[in-house]
Amino acid sequence: MANPIKSICIVGGGTTGWMAASLLSTVLQKADIKITVVESPDIATIGVGESTVPSIMDFLRACQINLQEFMVATSASFKLGIRFDDWLTPGKHFFHPFGRVGHEVNGFDFYQAWLKSCADGGATRLADHAPAAIMAESQRFMLRPQQSDSWVLNSYSYALHLDAIAVSCFLRELSQARGVKRIEATVDKALVDERNFITSLELNDGSLIESDFYIDCTGFKGLLIQDALNVGYEDWGEYLPCNRAVTVQTENTASLAPYTVATARDFGWTWKIPLQHRTGNGYVFSSRYCSDEEATDTLLEVVGGKLLGKPRVIPFTTGKRKKLWHNNCLALGLSSGFLEPLESTAIHLVYKSLVHFIKHFPDADFDSCNEQAFNKKIDADYREVRDFIILHYCTAGRANTEFWRWCKNMPVPESLREKIQSFRSRGQVDHSPSQFFSGDSWVSIFEGMNIRPEKYHPLMDAFDSVNISRMLQDNAKNIKDAVESMPMHDDFIRQNCVTNFK
Known part of the structure; x- marks a missing residue:
């Protein structure tokens, strides 16, 4: 006999809290489950998760949100990937594109055919075979057609740059229109029973809120998952090595580039995120090697445009809660953990956690096996992202400061060590459908850091070198021709998604 839960209380608003409210109110609209968001007027949104990955498009579709309306409301621009400046050596850059890089050749990864072509004197760049990379270089953009016979038009993906505070406002309005109740108050503490289940929340006005399930979106503090349930943290x-970020917003000074820029600096890296109405900037750094004042000065030296506020320093501890779901509480966003935004995965991990939660949605019996299955899946997701970020540091070519010299000999998890060894040996990256970063993504970073396998797949020698070379040349030309017919990104935004932000 089913024993359904009847209520969910989300503690904390911001991007994370209202993403949870939006998705759950959509998915559970016929389930007769009351959803309440307790949002404090005294706690400011961090507001720096403004660069996303393509799963943001899945989130919008799942919430039945019109893309154009969302972009206008959030001053958004499109993102085709990330350009990494100065990571290999100063003055050099490479691109991590969203979507495919080439297509399979008789069942073999495209990269293996490209490696053979290089060994035979081939001249195309790997990026020449990634539609998103060529679109980014040309600063062109168009939405991918729903139906197309063109491999090029089917093979790029995109995400968004967006105003995090505006996203919160948009999703709050959407959620409330779908029946979510909002309470403006501050939670003083969570009350817990002898089973270590949360029974109620005590608000600052003395009132109590009772719910069957609680979602902790209280940021780094982890008011429910840590203060009340004490699940612990895996550091x-x-x-x-980076444990702080300084951020500042500036006026736009150039056309809207359809990509994020991540530039290596002496003690970390800076980001540049172009929105329609402003540019977001930040410097992620290690306090072991750099003071807050030095980091702030460095950031202010490299940003362009008039400052739109004062720089803000945000300390963080990289890692995750030992359990994101414990008893009748789920931690989301900064409450669940933090991985620096080098690959813009913060909003993705919120969405992925919600997807896993919906698949493992509990009843009031709170089966521990169900909870364990969820935690196992999301733990794997966090570790995948962690390893991918570490890859950028441990393969970087810089050695001009003590920070980067440390990175050259940094400890590497065994899971990543095996991946690196496999790639160095013969250019192969093991990948499963449940993982977010594709083999193409891993290859893009390895190649960008000038790490080339010792050899290609031996069966590639069965293919004619002339035919492979011709195929690669044709592939690159088809991409270039298709991209040249696309509108400029600025023009596409102006014609379709212009915002009313001042």
Whole structure:
């Protein structure tokens, strides 16, 4: 006999809280489950998760949100990937594109055919075979057609740059229109029973809120998952040295580039995120090697445009809660953990956690096996992202400061060590459908850091070198021709998604 839960209380608003409210109110609209968001007027949104990955499009579709309306409301621009400046050596850059890089050749990864072509004197760049990379270089953009016979038009993906505070406002309005109740108050503490289940929340006005399930979106503090339930935290600082970020917003000074820029600096890296109405900037750094004042000065030296506020320093501890779901509480966003935004995965991990939660949605019996299955899946997701970020540091070519010299000999998790060894040996990256970063993504970073396998797949020698070379040349030309017919990104935004932000 089913024993359904009847209520969910989300503690904390912001992007994370209202993403949870939006998706759950959509998916559970016929389930007769009351959803309440307790949002404090005294706690400011961090507001720096403004660069996303393509799963943001899945989130919008799942919430039945019109893309154009969302972009206008959030001053968004499109993102085709990330350009990494100065990571290999100063003055050099490479691109991590969204979507495919080439297509399979008789069942073999495209990269293997490209490696053979290089060994035979081939001249095309790997990026020449990634539609998103060529679109980014040309600063062109168009939405991918729903139906197309063109491999090129079917093979690029895109995400968004967006105003995080505007996203919160948009999703709050959407959620409330779909029946979500909002309470403006601050939670003083969570009350817990002898089973270590949360029974109620005590608000700052003295009132109590009772619910069957609670979602902790209270940021780094983890008011429910840590303060009340004490699940513990797994610190990954031994692998990822950066522990602070300084951020500032500036006026736009150039056309809207359809990509994020991540530039290596002496003690970390800076980001540049172009929105329609402003540019977001930040410097992620290690306090072991750099003071807040030095980091702030460095950021202010490299940003362009008039400052739109004062720089803000945000400390963080890289890692995750030992359990994201414990009893009748789920931690989301900063409450669940933090991985620096080098690959813009913060919003993705919120969405992925919600997808897993919906698949493992509990009843009021709270089966521990169900909870364990969820935690196992999301733990794997976090570790995948962690390893991918570490890859950028441990393969970087810089050695001009103590920070980067440390990175050259940094500890690497065994899971990543095996991947690197496999790639160095013969250019192969093991990948499963449940993983977010594709083999193409891994290859893009390896190649960008000038790491080339010792050899290609031996069966590639069965293919005619002339035919492979011709195929690669044709592939690159088809991409270039298709991209040249696309509108400029600025023009596409102006014609379809212009915002009313001042």
